[in-house]
Amino acid sequence: MKQLRSYSKTAGIHGALLAVIIVSSVPFYWAAQTSIKFTRDTIRRKPTLWGFDVTADPYRKFWFVDEEQNMWAVGLFFLALGAVIAAILFIRKRCETTWPLTLAVLGSLWVALNLFPKTFDMNREFDYFVNSIFVTVLTVIISISIGMLAGYGLARYSGLSGAVILIVALGFRALPRTAFVLPYFYVAKELGILDSRLVIVLALVAVNQPFTIWMLRSFFMEVPREIEEAAMIDGATRLQAFRMVVVPMMWPGIIATSLFTLLLAYNEFLFVRVLAVTNWTLPVAISALAGGDTATTVTEGAAAAVSITLPIVIMIIIFQKHLVKGLGAGAVKG
Amino acid sequence: MATLMVFPLVTTIVLSFNRIFLRDLSHREWIGFANYTDVLSDPDFWDAVQLTTLFVVTVVPIHLALGFGIASLLDRVVRGRKMYMALLLLPFIVTPVVGTLMVRDLFDRGGLLAWLWEVLTDDPFVITSGNVKWILIIHGIWSTTPFAVIALFAGMQTLPGERLEAAEIDGAGFWAKQRFVTIPHLRSLIIFVLLISIMDSYRAFDSAFVFGQSVGKSAHTVMVYNFDVALRGQFGRIGKGSAIAVITIIGIFVVLIPFLRKSYKEQIAER
Numbered sequence: 001m002k003q004l005r006s007y008s009k010t011a012g013i014h015g016a017l018l019a020v021i022i023v024s025s026v027p028f029y030w031a032a033q034t035s036i037k038f039t040r041d042t043i044r045r046k047p048t049l050w051g052f053d054v055t056a057d058p059y060r061k062f063w064f065v066d067e068e069q070n071m072w073a074v075g076l077f078f079l080a081l082g083a084v085i086a087a088i089l090f091i092r093k094r095c096e097t098t099w100p101l102t103l104a105v106l107g108s109l110w111v112a113l114n115l116f117p118k119t120f121d122m123n124r125e126f127d128y129f130v131n132s133i134f135v136t137v138l139t140v141i142i143s144i145s146i147g148m149l150a151g152y153g154l155a156r157y158s159g160l161s162g163a164v165i166l167i168v169a170l171g172f173r174a175l176p177r178t179a180f181v182l183p184y185f186y187v188a189k190e191l192g193i194l195d196s197r198l199v200i201v202l203a204l205v206a207v208n209q210p211f212t213i214w215m216l217r218s219f220f221m222e223v224p225r226e227i228e229e230a231a232m233i234d235g236a237t238r239l240q241a242f243r244m245v246v247v248p249m250m251w252p253g254i255i256a257t258s259l260f261t262l263l264l265a266y267n268e269f270l271f272v273r274v275l276a277v278t279n280w281t282l283p284v285a286i287s288a289l290a291g292g293d294t295a296t297t298v299t300e301g302a303a304a305a306v307s308i309t310l311p312i313v314i315m316i317i318i319f320q321k322h323l324v325k326g327l328g329a330g331a332v333k334g
Numbered sequence: 335m336a337t338l339m340v341f342p343l344v345t346t347i348v349l350s351f352n353r354i355f356l357r358d359l360s361h362r363e364w365i366g367f368a369n370y371t372d373v374l375s376d377p378d379f380w381d382a383v384q385l386t387t388l389f390v391v392t393v394v395p396i397h398l399a400l401g402f403g404i405a406s407l408l409d410r411v412v413r414g415r416k417m418y419m420a421l422l423l424l425p426f427i428v429t430p431v432v433g434t435l436m437v438r439d440l441f442d443r444g445g446l447l448a449w450l451w452e453v454l455t456d457d458p459f460v461i462t463s464g465n466v467k468w469i470l471i472i473h474g475i476w477s478t479t480p481f482a483v484i485a486l487f488a489g490m491q492t493l494p495g496e497r498l499e500a501a502e503i504d505g506a507g508f509w510a511k512q513r514f515v516t517i518p519h520l521r522s523l524i525i526f527v528l529l530i531s532i533m534d535s536y537r538a539f540d541s542a543f544v545f546g547q548s549v550g551k552s553a554h555t556v557m558v559y560n561f562d563v564a565l566r567g568q569f570g571r572i573g574k575g576s577a578i579a580v581i582t583i584i585g586i587f588v589v590l591i592p593f594l595r596k597s598y599k600e601q602i603a604e605r
Contacts, residue, residue: 286431
């Protein structure tokens with residue numbers, strides 16, 4: 001009897017969680033199904049929930065110049081890319097040194113990114129996508145490099161307590177973006193470097209840096225000092241000890257912090273909207289598309305939304321563990 | 335590093351005392367506090383303050399309560415926890431502009447919720463300047479809850495199970511356990527989440543901007559109002575915009591100082 005009660009209790013909890021997830025996922029489901037509909041099926045007051053005709057037209061309109069673009073060819077391209085990456089990952093599992101193969105994965109993604117617009121006739125939106133990737137990758141690399149050095153220094157040398165750094169990081173986080181964006185805009189315009197992707201990267205690094213430093217610092221605190229000292233007694237210099245002993249232990253922390261920086265840069269709207277004139281990234285392009293309220297943009301907007309969301313969803317599926325851990329660690333220690 | 339952070343702040347303060355227009359940035363004129371009096375006597379500013387306040391005081395408590403509830407549900411399941419978390423994270427990681435569009439489409443003509451509304455009330459649903467703030471708030475809750483869930487869940491994991499068992503033996507029911515064991519344990523964490531969520535909802539920009547494109551001023555939070563004054567079109571008034579930025583900085587710190595002091599003290603005490 002008691003067991004039966006506990007079974008039904010567990011079932012109740014799972015039911016409640018499922019309900020929560022269904023509610024929170026409805027917008028995603030709705031966008032996904034809108035993005036494969038014909039416009040005529042979306043403008044009716046009573047939406048066609050099932051049995052509608054499926055089309056790739058919204059995606060064609062958003063990404064390709066040719067509105068009759070053969071989507072099977074595009075699918076084949078992605079299939080080939082997926083096969084190459086799967087093959088590399090398969091070899092990687094059996095190798096001892098994995099980093100050359102990780103580089104190979106990144107390299108093949110890079111080749112694909114260059115090959116894609118040469119194979120297909122792409123809209124301007126593809127340039128915005130490339131900009132998004134450029135800004136994101138550069139922002140992550142720069143802020144993690146600075147954050148590693150500063151975080152390490154603060155964790156090992158400084159008498160500053162974590163609380164002070166946290167308060168500074170939070171204080172800067174609290175500042176409204178507009179307090180940063182206006183001066184950046186002003187200076188960039190005066191210097192004539194408005195619309196350069198580097199200005200956007202610089203601004204993003206600046207607003208995010210206190211947070212990155214604080215987070216990396218708290219991960220550095222977890223690496224025991226004795227391990228480095230042992231390495232240094234064995235003849236390593238401090239830099240060598242840092243590179244060969246500390247950094248390998250820090251990978252989970254580095255990945256978690258990178259993920260947050262990546263999300264910040266990829267999702268940024270205001271800075272790009274203000275500091276870029278034509279060199280937009282995808283969020284700005286999509287908001288411009290949504291400004292027009294004609295019926296065709298509903299399906300096209302949905303296709304755009306799905307396209308921009310897919311890459312981060314894939315990232316999150318791969319790195320979910322690190323993200324959850326980072327969120328938790330940051331919050332619990334904070 | 336400090337230059338990248340401090341320099342913009344100083345520039346903002348300096349600019350806020352000047353008359354300076356977007357179309358001719360090289361032409362500046364010192365006008366003292368005129369920008370500030372201009373802002374404070376602008377009814378649009380007070381409308382924006384009102385909307386922002388409404389947004390903060392609804393989104394923050396509701397998402398915190400929801401986050402606590404969902405986190406304690408997650409705490410009780412073992413199987414499928416990873417899958418639940420991955421799905422729960424979606425609204426948090428999606429690009430805010432895109433998330434806003436997705437939510438807006440639900441309420442637009444042909445959207446799921448607009449249709450449900452019509453079925454239930456027999457009136458067609460249209461996004462107007464009157465109801466747009468509630469949609470903004472719904473989007474706000476939807477997009478911030480996952481952070482609260484993950485953070486509070488991580489905190490609950492650090493709570494030793496024996497304490498809950500001891501409370502149970504002492505005859506504590508479900509609510510008593512939450513009230514006397516879990517919440518006190520998570521106190522500093524709850525304050526931290528509160529702090530982050532106040533900051534983030536106070537400076538909500540992306541969603542309000544997107545809705546502002548379709549319904550205009552009635553969706554303007556202080557941030558969007560600030561953007562509108564400073565950078566919209568050729569009439570952008572950089573000086574007045576900077577003054578708004580300075581006012582919002584002062585505003586947020588007045589609100590946050592008690593919280594910052596509290597979390598600082600607790601940090602020190604823990605050492």
